[in-house]
Amino acid sequence: MVARVGLLLRALPLLLWGRLDAQPAERGGQELRKEAEAFLEKYGYLNEQVPKAPTSTRFSDAIRAFQWASHLPVSGVLDRATLRQMTRPRCGVTDTNSYAAWAERISDLFARHRNKMRRKKRFAKQGNKWYKQHLSYRLVNWPERLPEPAVRGAVRAAFQLWSNVSALEFWEAPATGPADIRLTFFQGDHNDGLGNAFDGPGGALAHAFLPRRGEAHFDKDERWSLSRRRGRNLFVVLAHEIGHTLGLTHSPAPRALMAPYYKRLGRDALLSWDDVLAVQSLYGKPLGGSVAVQLPGKLFTDFEAWDSHSPQGRRPETQGPKYCHSSFDAITVGSHFWEVAADGNVSEPRPLQERWVGLPPNIEAAAVSLEDGDFYFFKGGRCWRFRGPKAVWGLPQLCRAGGLPRHPDAALFFSPLRRLILFKGARYYVLARGGLQVEPYYPRSLQDWGGIPEEVSGALPRPDGSIIFFRDDRYWRLDQAKLGATTSGRWATELPWMGCWHANSGSALF
Template identity: 60%
Template sequence: MGPRAAGALRAALALGLLAAAQPGPAPRQRRDAELFLEKYGYFGKQAPGTHSPDEFTDALRDFQRVTHLPLSGVLDAPTLHQMALPRCGTGDGERDTGTQQASSTRRHRRTAQHGGRWYKRHLTYRVVNWPQYLPQHKVRLAVRAAFELWSNVSSLVFWEVRDGPADIRLTFFHGDHNDGLNNAFDGPGGALAHAFFPRRGEAHFDSAERWSLHSGKGRNLFIVVAHEVGHTLGLQHSPVRRALMSPYYKKLGKDFVLSWDDVLAVQSLYGKPSKGLAIQLPGKVFTHFQDWSTDPYGGDRQQRSPSAYYCHSFFDAITADGDHNIYIFKGNHYWMVPVHGNASDPQPLQTRWPGLPAGIDASAWSQSTGKFYFFKGGRCWRYMGSRLDAGFPTKCSARGLPRHPDTALHFQQLRRMVLFKGPKYYVLGEEPLALEPYYPRSLRDWQGLPSGTAGALTHSDGSVYFFRDERYWCFQPGQLRVVASGKWAAELPWMGCWDGNSGHVLF
């Protein structure tokens, strides 16, 4: 794209931003915001669509207070952005923030019929069904850890039952599941889960969501389960920033998973632990459940060998080297799949690439330099073999590169590195590693390619394969468009999910 075209693109973008900045939201935006505020209880029991401008403004201020936005009462861009983020589908309830009453318009819980709290201290739970692409024994460990978070700081005791009745039931659903159309799940993003307050004892999760058991890509199932369990115990959403019970799920980090607000809330209902002190655990303890341990429950019929684990799960990144060996990355491990061969056992990242952190965002091998590139957050690493290049890791976001890129690829036709992030792509020079002029550009240049891919590689036939969840897209560089798509584990034998000797699928 030449300077004139780039200038025209910037001018059009500036006009679009100017239009977006004009006062007053578009009618559709206002209606969508009104539906959102109705869904999450900010209008109380008023009939839908009967809200005056003042009531709408008060509800917006309530939402902005809960989400720590400026209390403008205006449907501005930050408020719209916050409404679009993935969150818990349970309503935000009635609260006093500690500074002033939330609103003169009183709000109510999403579930009208609730018992407030359990009148016993020993509770059973059951996982009724399972998310796709995650091994059952790992999910069971994550669920057990989620319940233990709450038992560590209260007088409650939980144990799992495999079948039959249970006090608390965890179920994965798709779309409408008889909770009312307002609570139907909508696929990836949006409302990830919701729960009912005590004595109904149910938590529902969107089965179409991209669930994960570690701190890399995907929605962390452990955090979402722990949050929804809090609702089944009687806890409402918390207005405290970084509380587990905040409406927008927290991220795992070095801090404690439960905040002081979460601990005080559960202890106000059930008291302190009967023996000893409350035990708080930091998030870093729970960042990786895929530690390749054996099933503590005596075997999981759906769990295969570690070699095939990524075939029925999600991976963080993928690339291929000059010999067309494929490298698949997940959490703190990687697999290598040689040409027409079977996948290796999982290997620790740090053994091959010392200093590389777990849960990388994207990776690529350069056909120009023979070096491996890795990206995570705003930083990047570059290795020749197992040796980290001088000056790396470096803060690539300071060079105009996107934070948390979806996919990295060395595109031979440009002889450049390409990063994909959402609806845009970025072209990089390698020496030095920096953004080329007139980028980023729209993903529409890659005709038929969806946004949010998890990785890409160049196949031995010259085609470029992109991956997201269980699907792949085959892109032909000569035609500059996607020519085929399907499910990679079942349809691409060179991905290591087929037995190289028998030709049978491994899972």
């Protein structure tokens, strides 16, 4: 009887959710529809419809277009998921023409006419681009709660993101001189029209204007942050709005930086293939035949920690190596690794390929087997196994064929099971011997590991039998016997064996 009651209690929220999804209009239906119509008109979905069409048809078609651009099920019905999407914080620039421009771009790509693409793609009007490749910018002001050097570092990195993949070059103009692009933080109405007035936290976070006006405006009252896991990430919003000042409209491509709802920092490159094609169609590829440089989002998680362009933000070398000033992934940063002794002495950074020939940069997960000493590395859907410096498998293996997750967060050799374990999001996978096949009945929920957060960036077994999990600047210590977290804190200052603090001063890095 107890088990049956438990099942009923677990099913009840699902039943209530289903009712709300089925009839969202029961809660002030007319009011919700008016709000949705105002949203669709503001962002260009109703304006793109045929004026002679019946009102109900125009509204349904607008909902379909919005659902398609937002990667929702396309039904034409104002359901709960669509309403929720409309309330999410987003860019204040209209989505007008993004649907048609993106569809035409895809059509041309499949037709193999990549070099014959018409010039109207991904910018609203003919000629809305800069007719020079060297552009100046100025940061007019910045949020009071953020340090100026860190904000300037984020601005530089945001411009560099676009110059890495195009022929554009940017430089910061003097405070008293003219600038092509100006970045300014405003409160409320700032003479851009009532429709562009900022509304505090949430809602429209920023908006920008296409080339020649060269302005991007940001809501000064937003809870801005330069860290990935607190507040609203300013770097992503900066990079997105700068894209508008270069002439790009919104992109409905999956995981695009120029999507109307700002993307989250993660392991994938910040610019999607559509972002790169869009800016290159306007300004060409990088000059001198250089290769476009794409960087993963995890390199931009904390500007307050690694800004190095001003004396205020520079860290003394005695306070630890590079990985101490940002986040690391699989105990590596980019294409380098460090060896840390038990007493906290840290080696110089060494190239991954110097130790393990054939490994690519930006490894996503790594672990060493405590049974045979072999090293396992994971990236994307591939994995490598090394015995010392020599590859065991010869060539990288397609691990996804055995049910392993693509882009794992972390890897660990778990002594009680004598198995490798992969972590991805809110789940974990136990691998069979050899590392290429997931054991039956897996993956399982990360709740089995009481208190360990999702999306960890690394895991290390310790001599005392505990396991240390890392994410950004924090750590969690797991008791293997109890499978539960016992302590947590900041690894740079609280784990001296990580080599990230000066033994005499105990100076904090974060």
